[in-house]
Amino acid sequence: MAEEAADVWQGWRAAAESALYGPEGFYRRPEGPAGHFRTSVHASPLYAAAVARLLCRMDEALGRPDTLDLVDMAAGRGELVTGVLAALPAEVAARTRAYAVEIAARPPDLDPGVTWLSEPPRPVTGLLFANEWLDNVPVEVAEVDAEGVPRRVLVRRDGTERLGEPVDGTEARWLDRWWPLPAEGGEGLRAEIGLPRDEAWAAVTGTLERGLAVAVDYAHTRGSRPPFGTLTGFREGRETAPVPDGSCDLTAHVALDACALPGARLLTQREALRALGITGARPSLELASTRPAEYLRALACAGEAAELTATGGLGDFGWLLQPVGVPDVLAGAAEDAATGA
Numbered sequence: 001m002a003e004e005a006a007d008v009w010q011g012w013r014a015a016a017e018s019a020l021y022g023p024e025g026f027y028r029r030p031e032g033p034a035g036h037f038r039t040s041v042h043a044s045p046l047y048a049a050a051v052a053r054l055l056c057r058m059d060e061a062l063g064r065p066d067t068l069d070l071v072d073m074a075a076g077r078g079e080l081v082t083g084v085l086a087a088l089p090a091e092v093a094a095r096t097r098a099y100a101v102e103i104a105a106r107p108p109d110l111d112p113g114v115t116w117l118s119e120p121p122r123p124v125t126g127l128l129f130a131n132e133w134l135d136n137v138p139v140e141v142a143e144v145d146a147e148g149v150p151r152r153v154l155v156r157r158d159g160t161e162r163l164g165e166p167v168d169g170t171e172a173r174w175l176d177r178w179w180p181l182p183a184e185g186g187e188g189l190r191a192e193i194g195l196p197r198d199e200a201w202a203a204v205t206g207t208l209e210r211g212l213a214v215a216v217d218y219a220h221t222r223g224s225r226p227p228f229g230t231l232t233g234f235r236e237g238r239e240t241a242p243v244p245d246g247s248c249d250l251t252a253h254v255a256l257d258a259c260a261l262p263g264a265r266l267l268t269q270r271e272a273l274r275a276l277g278i279t280g281a282r283p284s285l286e287l288a289s290t291r292p293a294e295y296l297r298a299l300a301c302a303g304e305a306a307e308l309t310a311t312g313g314l315g316d317f318g319w320l321l322q323p324v325g326v327p328d329v330l331a332g333a334a335e336d337a338a339t340g341a
Contacts, residue, residue, distance in 0.1 A: 048083025069126035219318030
């Protein structure tokens with residue numbers, strides 16, 4: 001049976017779905033995502049503190065409701081939701097109802113006050129935060145053949161690829177609008193068809209009664225699509241070839257502009273975190289002579305903040321802000337990004 005499965009050709013969406021989320025999939029492994037790659041959540045507790053400030057702003061925008069929801073999508077092992085709860089003022093924390101949404105089993109040491117779910121709750125009044133979730137929503141890959149026709153890329157369990165049938169229907173229309181592939185001179189060019197991510201984002205945003213949904217991810221927009229796509233793998237902290245056998249993470253950058261619904265705004269992580277007080281500014285040298293211990297703590301925080309906001313690194317991540325029934329609580333952080341809508 002294993003040999004038969006290895007010989008099956010299928011689209012990347014089905015292959016990645018099984019490799020990541022199947023019974024023996026990558027995201028069900030006991031070490032969790034942190035055992036293979038480092039996100040902003042793992043880089044510094046400043047990230048959770050910034051999300052806590054965002055939740056506090058949402059609390060104010062909602063008029064300080066009796067119950068304030070915090071939903072952590074693709075929660076890993078609960079690192080972010082735990083950090084946010086720890087960083088909240090006591091009065092806000094007492095009213096916060098926290099949810100972690102993840103397919104893996106609940107970690108045994110997670111705060112008992114956090115509700116662990118496989119699907120987002122509804123209705124939500126508060127903040128739904130999806131850190132590096134959409135890049136792991138599996139998508140089909142298209143490649144232009146010698147005749148200039150975009151075709152679905154088929155893959156076997158060992159990572160071997162070949163071209164399949166032409167892309168058609170809603171997927172072809174998505175490519176035409178969001179990631180056009182040239183018919184002439186385009187042989188070998190690739191695109192990831194982000195339609196499932198658009199649908200997934202619309203679905204989770206639909207759980208909001210009032211509040212803000214935020215997606216944070218590796219991202220690109222229509223004016224700067226990568227010509228050969230971005231599909232890759234990660235294993236034990238290193239980038240590797242994407243092989244859909246469950247041994248590695250499978251990820252592709254997100255066309256966040258395609259996901260955006262009416263009223264959304266796109267920022268870089270650098271812009272968003274600076275609006276939430278994470279700047280990376282170094283402490284005054286005068287502090288080093290008067291209060292050296294405090295200076296060293298501030299210097300360490302500045303280094304962590306610099307990593308979170310770095311150009312060419314985590315600072316270039318995209319933040320998609322989708323308010324529902326509330327004002328944009330990061331208004332003024334940056335100019336609106338063109339979404340192509």
